Amino acid sequence: xxxxxxxxxxxxxxxxVGTAWGLLILNTLGSAGAKTIVPLPRSLxxxxxxxxxxxxxxxxxxxxxxxxxRASAFVFLLTLLLVPSVISxxxxxxxxxxxxxxxxxALFVATLWLLSRWWDGGLTFARHHIRMYFAVLGSVAAGLxxxxxxxxxxLYGGRLVGxxxxxxxxxxxxxxxxxxGLTVLLALGRRxxxxxxxxxxxxxxxxxxxxxxxTATLGLLIGLVLxxxxxxxxSAAARRFFAWAVLCATVAAVAFSSAxxxxxxxxxSQENFSNLTGRAKVWDALxxxxxxxxxxxxxxxxxxxxxxxxxIDNSWLAVYNEQGLIGVTLVAAVIIVLGGVALLRPxxxxxxxxxxxxxxxxxASYTEAGLGDASPYLLHLAVAASLLAAPxxxxxxxxxxxxxxxxxxxxxxxVPRWARRSEVT
Numbered sequence: 001x002x003x004x005x006x007x008x009x010x011x012x013x014x015x016x017v018g019t020a021w022g023l024l025i026l027n028t029l030g031s032a033g034a035k036t037i038v039p040l041p042r043s044l045x046x047x048x049x050x051x052x053x054x055x056x057x058x059x060x061x062x063x064x065x066x067x068x069x070r071a072s073a074f075v076f077l078l079t080l081l082l083v084p085s086v087i088s089x090x091x092x093x094x095x096x097x098x099x100x101x102x103x104x105x106a107l108f109v110a111t112l113w114l115l116s117r118w119w120d121g122g123l124t125f126a127r128h129h130i131r132m133y134f135a136v137l138g139s140v141a142a143g144l145x146x147x148x149x150x151x152x153x154x155l156y157g158g159r160l161v162g163x164x165x166x167x168x169x170x171x172x173x174x175x176x177x178x179x180x181g182l183t184v185l186l187a188l189g190r191r192x193x194x195x196x197x198x199x200x201x202x203x204x205x206x207x208x209x210x211x212x213x214x215t216a217t218l219g220l221l222i223g224l225v226l227x228x229x230x231x232x233x234x235s236a237a238a239r240r241f242f243a244w245a246v247l248c249a250t251v252a253a254v255a256f257s258s259a260x261x262x263x264x265x266x267x268x269s270q271e272n273f274s275n276l277t278g279r280a281k282v283w284d285a286l287x288x289x290x291x292x293x294x295x296x297x298x299x300x301x302x303x304x305x306x307x308x309x310x311x312i313d314n315s316w317l318a319v320y321n322e323q324g325l326i327g328v329t330l331v332a333a334v335i336i337v338l339g340g341v342a343l344l345r346p347x348x349x350x351x352x353x354x355x356x357x358x359x360x361x362x363x364a365s366y367t368e369a370g371l372g373d374a375s376p377y378l379l380h381l382a383v384a385a386s387l388l389a390a391p392x393x394x395x396x397x398x399x400x401x402x403x404x405x406x407x408x409x410x411x412x413x414x415v416p417r418w419a420r421r422s423e424v425t
Contacts, residue, residue, distance in 0.1 A: 082109065177219055
């Protein structure tokens with residue numbers, strides 16, 4: 001686990017906040033995926049994930065009874081995103097499931113509002129993020145050890161899946177890439193030691209390689225390049241790491257070019273690779289489908305991110321399909337606002353971590369859905385928002401008034417008249 005080597009400053013974040021954040025992560029794990037070693041009914045998994053969201057909200061409310069929140073453009077835009085979601089889902093065109101998903105998104109956003117009180121520009125939520133997703137990857141590794149056949153099924157082309165909890169290869173690749181990137185940046189910023197960083201990075205890299213997830217790998221590499229590039233001018237460690245990374249990447253590209261190409265193609269043909277494993281056909285059909293003016297503006301209601309029974313696998317098209325052009329505008333505003341704030345901040349480790357998370361989500365949005373609903377991608381962006389938040393200014397300590405010491409009045413003696421006359425003379 002990543003050890004904390006920051007200067008010991010009084011941390012006023014309650015431990016219950018970390019528990020609430022872990023429950024939010026549990027809620028976004030999803031209920032659909034590979035077959036597990038012990039069959040888990042989907043209804044049971046959905047009860048666990050929804051129960052986790054309700055528990056997260058109750059914990060956040062219990063620790064923030066006075067409803068103190070921080071001003072956050074990120075959460076405000078998510079709140080506005082509820083408007084087209086409710087309008088489109090109220091028509092029941094997508095069934096009662098759309099109304100249920102709207103309620104889930106509303107509770108998710110409300111929990112973020114309650115937790116925003118502790119968004120102070122520190123690394124607290126980034127560390128919670130690493131710990132929780134490392135625990136999730138620990139369950140994946142345990143399933144691989146217990147039953148390699150179930151963890152590497154032929155149904156997914158031998159790619160790693162969750163054998164204890166139904167997780168798909170893209171999910172595992174996403175979690176691994178995010179915590180690898182954050183841990184690398186913490187190590188560069190000397191906020192953790194090399195041993196603790198290696199404990200997280202090495203096994204996560206192995207799991208990422210076993211998933212054969214191209215989106216997560218590209219997001220990790222490009223995100224780290226942008227994040228470390230923001231530190232190059234102010235950090236000697238970042239400059240050394242960047243130089244060594246470029247050298248190692250060049251050597252690997254030359255020496256293992258055929259192996260890297262085979263891993264990247266995953267046994268697919270050039271035609272299948274060019275149309276993004278069939279995604280392009282679904283995208284073309286979605287864009288060609290007739291829509292009314294209301295559907296174009298507000299969408300068809302929150303669904304399961306599919307079209308014609310096939311997954312959309314694109315955040316922008318999924319938002320357009322479910323929340324319309326208004327939803328696409330709001331999601332784009334989220335990325336633009338967070339990116340703009342990150343660029344305006346002075347170079348720092350927090351800024352670098354935020355740049356990594358924002359760039360990763362922007363890259364993954366092309367082949368993964370989730371930016372318009374409660375998902376891990378919104379949690380990644382929430383961590384970025386917490387890193388970019390202005391530090392809370394502590395109220396000045398009121399100094400008690402010290403009573404002024406008054407000198408006692410000395411009674412004046414009356415001078416006799418003859419003495420006054422003598423002084424005059």
